[in-house]
Amino acid sequence: MTNPPKKGNRIPRQSAPELSPEARKKTFSEVSLGYTPAMAMLEASRCLQCKKPKCVLGCPVHVRIPEFIRQVAEGKFLEAARTIRETNALPAITGRVCPQEDQCEKHCVIGLKGEPLAIGKLERFVADYERESGAEEDIQPAPPTDKKIAIIGAGPAGLTAAGDLAALGHEVVIFEALHQAGGVLFYGIPEFRLPRNIIEMEIDRLKKRGVTIKLDYVIGKIKSLDELMIDDGFDAVFIATGAGLPYFLGIPGENLNGVYSANEFLTRVNLMHAWEFPEFDTPLHAHQAIAVIGGGNTALDAARTALRLPSARRVSIIYRRSSEEMPARHEEIRHAREEGVAFRFLERPVAIMGENGWVKAVRCQKMQLGEPDASGRRRPLPIAGSEFDFPADAVVIALGSGTNPLIAQDAKDLVIDPEGHIELSDADIQMTSKPGVFAGGDIVTGAATVISAMGAGKKAARGIHDYVMRSA
Amino acid sequence: MFNVIAKDELAPGVFRFVVEAPQIARKARPGQFVILRLNEHGERIPLTIANHDEERGTLTLFVQAVGKTSLDLSRLEKDQGILDIAGPLGLPTEIERFGTVALVGGGFGIAALWPIARALTAIGNKTIALMGARSKNLLLLQEEMHAAASEVRVATNDGSAGMRGLVTDLLDRVIRDEGPVHRVIAIGPVVMMKAVCALTRAHNIPTRVSLNPIMIDGTGMCGACRVMVDGKMRFTCVDGPEFDGHLVDFEGLENRLRGYLPEEQQARERLTGGQECRLDTTGAARSQP
Numbered sequence: 001m002t003n004p005p006k007k008g009n010r011i012p013r014q015s016a017p018e019l020s021p022e023a024r025k026k027t028f029s030e031v032s033l034g035y036t037p038a039m040a041m042l043e044a045s046r047c048l049q050c051k052k053p054k055c056v057l058g059c060p061v062h063v064r065i066p067e068f069i070r071q072v073a074e075g076k077f078l079e080a081a082r083t084i085r086e087t088n089a090l091p092a093i094t095g096r097v098c099p100q101e102d103q104c105e106k107h108c109v110i111g112l113k114g115e116p117l118a119i120g121k122l123e124r125f126v127a128d129y130e131r132e133s134g135a136e137e138d139i140q141p142a143p144p145t146d147k148k149i150a151i152i153g154a155g156p157a158g159l160t161a162a163g164d165l166a167a168l169g170h171e172v173v174i175f176e177a178l179h180q181a182g183g184v185l186f187y188g189i190p191e192f193r194l195p196r197n198i199i200e201m202e203i204d205r206l207k208k209r210g211v212t213i214k215l216d217y218v219i220g221k222i223k224s225l226d227e228l229m230i231d232d233g234f235d236a237v238f239i240a241t242g243a244g245l246p247y248f249l250g251i252p253g254e255n256l257n258g259v260y261s262a263n264e265f266l267t268r269v270n271l272m273h274a275w276e277f278p279e280f281d282t283p284l285h286a287h288q289a290i291a292v293i294g295g296g297n298t299a300l301d302a303a304r305t306a307l308r309l310p311s312a313r314r315v316s317i318i319y320r321r322s323s324e325e326m327p328a329r330h331e332e333i334r335h336a337r338e339e340g341v342a343f344r345f346l347e348r349p350v351a352i353m354g355e356n357g358w359v360k361a362v363r364c365q366k367m368q369l370g371e372p373d374a375s376g377r378r379r380p381l382p383i384a385g386s387e388f389d390f391p392a393d394a395v396v397i398a399l400g401s402g403t404n405p406l407i408a409q410d411a412k413d414l415v416i417d418p419e420g421h422i423e424l425s426d427a428d429i430q431m432t433s434k435p436g437v438f439a440g441g442d443i444v445t446g447a448a449t450v451i452s453a454m455g456a457g458k459k460a461a462r463g464i465h466d467y468v469m470r471s472a
Numbered sequence: 473m474f475n476v477i478a479k480d481e482l483a484p485g486v487f488r489f490v491v492e493a494p495q496i497a498r499k500a501r502p503g504q505f506v507i508l509r510l511n512e513h514g515e516r517i518p519l520t521i522a523n524h525d526e527e528r529g530t531l532t533l534f535v536q537a538v539g540k541t542s543l544d545l546s547r548l549e550k551d552q553g554i555l556d557i558a559g560p561l562g563l564p565t566e567i568e569r570f571g572t573v574a575l576v577g578g579g580f581g582i583a584a585l586w587p588i589a590r591a592l593t594a595i596g597n598k599t600i601a602l603m604g605a606r607s608k609n610l611l612l613l614q615e616e617m618h619a620a621a622s623e624v625r626v627a628t629n630d631g632s633a634g635m636r637g638l639v640t641d642l643l644d645r646v647i648r649d650e651g652p653v654h655r656v657i658a659i660g661p662v663v664m665m666k667a668v669c670a671l672t673r674a675h676n677i678p679t680r681v682s683l684n685p686i687m688i689d690g691t692g693m694c695g696a697c698r699v700m701v702d703g704k705m706r707f708t709c710v711d712g713p714e715f716d717g718h719l720v721d722f723e724g725l726e727n728r729l730r731g732y733l734p735e736e737q738q739a740r741e742r743l744t745g746g747q748e749c750r751l752d753t754t755g756a757a758r759s760q761p
Contacts, residue, residue, distance in 0.1 A: 177558060177689070177691050178689060179516075179555070179558070187693075215556070216556045216557060216558040217495075217558070218558055218559065218561065218691060221499065221559065221560055221561060222495050222560070223495075223499070244692055244693065245692045245693070245710070246694070246695045248695070248698075248705060250705075254705070255698065255699075255724045255727070255728060257727060257728060257730070257731040260695075261694060261695040263693055263694045263695065264694035267693070272515060272516070272688065273513075277735065277739075278735075278738060278739050278742050279513065280513045280514075281515035281540055281541055282515040282516070282688070283515075283732055283735035283736075283739070285732075285735070357727040404692050404710075405692065406691060406692065406710065
């Protein structure tokens with residue numbers, strides 16, 4: 001294989017092959033096909049190998065990016081995988097779902113004059129290569145510490161912490177409320193963005209490291225934190241229960257049939273296979289005109305999922321600001337446009353109109369942009385008298401979520417902020433006000449990204465390790 | 473996997489299952505429910521925990537075979553397994569000394585009322601169980617209710633047992649003729665709970681109802697079970713399943729219970745080969761809570 005010595009911008013950023021919009025828009029197959037080894041090496045050769053790499057600072061888990069990129073450029077893909085795994089337990093997942101344009105790639109120096117290095121695509125390539133090569137992980141777990149750690153929630157924060165703690169020699173048990181591990185990776189992010197076998201593989205990898213996963217286990221209900229620590233002898237607990245109750249708009253008509261939270265809509269399809277009803281028992285109506293409210297990644301996931309349902313004829317995203325302010329990843333927006341999702345900007349729903357108990361239309365109001373608000377984005381202002389009815393037979397509300405009350409209801413000694421998030425008493429180690437109890441991810445920060453939850457999981461793992469070893 | 477260790481048919485199409493679930497049995501309280509999934513292709517459905525035996529590590533669940541999943545479940549036999557059971561979910565019933573408590577159960581709702589009756593009687597309440605069903609053979613748990621409650625009255629639509637009429641007629645009579653009723657707990661079809669609340673509102677008697685909306689995760693994540701209570705959106709799985717009946721938007725609940733009737737019909741026909749089911753399929757008869 002050739003390894004061109006040319007550096008920097010003379011080689012354009014390599015785009016990874018994708019299924020064509022026509023081929024993909026009615027299937028749940030993964031859209032992006034990923035690099036071939038030759039493409040990966042070519043792309044990696046664009047890296048300038050900065051002495052003080054800024055990309056690493058943009059990464060919540062500080063992957064040693066220049067190092068693994070160099071290994072890719074040299075064709076040492078399995079070595080690259082080991083480099084990534086030193087700090088990132090789930091590279092096949094983050095390579096697919098991280099908002100790289102706001103993180104590592106945002107800081108890439110060659111991005112100043114041209115297109116930044118495709119760090120995310122390379123990470124994904126390395127992880128896929130490693131998986132497909134069947135290379136056994138060469139891990140030497142630390143000697144057993146005789147310490148037991150309970151992790152509540154098998155989502156990105158919990159899985160990451162579990163991997164790190166198991167590697168340090170602790171006995172780790174994850175308690176998951178659902179019948180499936182993975183959390184939002186499984187119920188939230190659709191198959192065409194993150195194939196299920198990749199999540200399953202990462203979970204298997206943890207199990208091989210000795211992590212136990214108990215499903216159908218709703219901590220706060222079946223056991224309290226105190227029971228875990230006092231009766232079951234866990235030396236520390238990490239609460240990683242994720243985001244909770246979905247937000248609704250608080251407008252008339254939200255309880256009509258055909259109105260879903262994005263969580264419900266995505267859970268029915270992703271976790272419960274409703275698109276395969278009646279092969280699977282969970283149904284979803286044969287909606288034809290679906291309106292998705294919101295502008296984040298979840299809204300895009302819901303819209304693109306809706307488009308793939310056999311009954312769907314028209315899928316629209318209604319967003320109250322303009323395309324400039326959309327928080328979703330650029331790639332998702334591009335994919336959604338290519339597949340035929342219609343974007344309606346500067347409109348906001350003021351009521352959902354019904355007929356015989358079912359959704360018939362979304363009453364929208366037109367907006368215009370005013371001065372920047374606290375988020376730095378221009379504030380959308382309603383235009384008086386601009387209401388109109390947009391026909392739809394389903395509405396999916398993707399406005400984020402609040403917090404889940406189950407743990408807090410059951411542990412009165414945890415400090416909870418007015419919005420229900422768990423407060424940390426020591427943010428450097430993710431420890432809560434309750435000794436030995438740590439927390440991280442969306443339950444602490446409110447809804448954020450997979451990688452930031454993983455970052456919190458890593459930090460918590462270090463904090464937990466220090467805590468249990470100190471009290472040894 | 474959770475093993476079925478006993479099963480019997482209490483009334484046509486109504487089954488009692490005893491399943492092994494020691495961890496849940498240890499924590500279950502009256503009023504709570506579990507979410508179960510039968511197999512890899514199954515849906516997640518809520519079922520009231522009608523009894524729990526901490527020593528034997530078992531839960532008693534009742535199921536009325538009306539939909540595809542409840543039909544599948546009703547065909548499970550002893551020593552077969554249920555793939556997933558999660559719980560105990562929801563907030564337990566408040567068990568306090570209220571004085572005289574009327575427990576109004578309609579049809580399948582009687583099963584959910586039974587553990588509440590036992591707990592309230594045990595701490596010294598006078599409990600009057602008012603049980604209603606269409607017909608005598610559909611009356612559940614008569615013996616058990618006699619053992620659990622201080623008094624039992626029965627009404628059937630066809631007069632085949634107890635008074636001919638509605639369970640709300642019984643309640644009306646108790647309120648008018650038998651001195652103060654301090655609290656009412658009503659569990660049954662939505663029309664029944666609505667009628668009970670209309671009656672108790674007029675008499676200013678605090679009334680709890682246990683709701684049975686469609687659920688998926690049962691832990692607050694999806695919002696499918698939302699219901700308006702006192703003008704505010706509440707999630708039945710984490711805020712309920714019991715609410716102040718005088719504040720519940722029953723029309724909204726009824727509408728959402730009708731949300732999947734066509735699909736339920738389709739799934740059932742597929743299962744039964746198109747033979748129509750003899751059982752009631754209105755939302756009122758859905759599996760509980």
